[in-house]
Amino acid sequence: MVNRFKDPSAHLEIADLFAEHDRSSLPIELGVSRRTLFRYRDLYVHLIETDEELMPNLNAARQDPHFQKINERLGHLLDRYDSKWTEMEDSRAEAFYDWVPEHRR
Structure with missing residues (x-):
């Protein structure tokens, strides 16, 4: 998912929110095997x-x-990348290339 930071220095606060979230049972219930958060200038990539x-x-x-609760708190820290987006699905990035070394397949 791609969004914009309202304040790029809020990345640590966002990391703390997800650390709290990931201690709950919800990520496992959703089938999440790994979460990585990235920032590039004012862009937030999840x-x-x-x-x-x-x-x-x-x-x-x-x-x-x-x-x-987590989503509401994130709403104070992140903006939609595109103001025309209405659903979470709209922020979903499309993978167009993936590589895994042969020994890890």
Whole structure:
């Protein structure tokens, strides 16, 4: 997912929010196997790795109070990359290349 930082120095606060979130059972319930957060200037990139398609589980999780709390707090720290986006799906980056060394396959 791609967004913009309202304040790029908030990256540590965002990391703390996800550390709190990842201590809950929700990431495992969603099928998350790894989460990596990146920043580049004012861009925020959130890579979520899963073994299955994430979006159906993520859409269902929106009703979870813990998910809502984290999402609300993130809303104070991040802006949509494109103001025309209306759904979380709109912020999803499209993978166009992936490489894994042969010995890791």
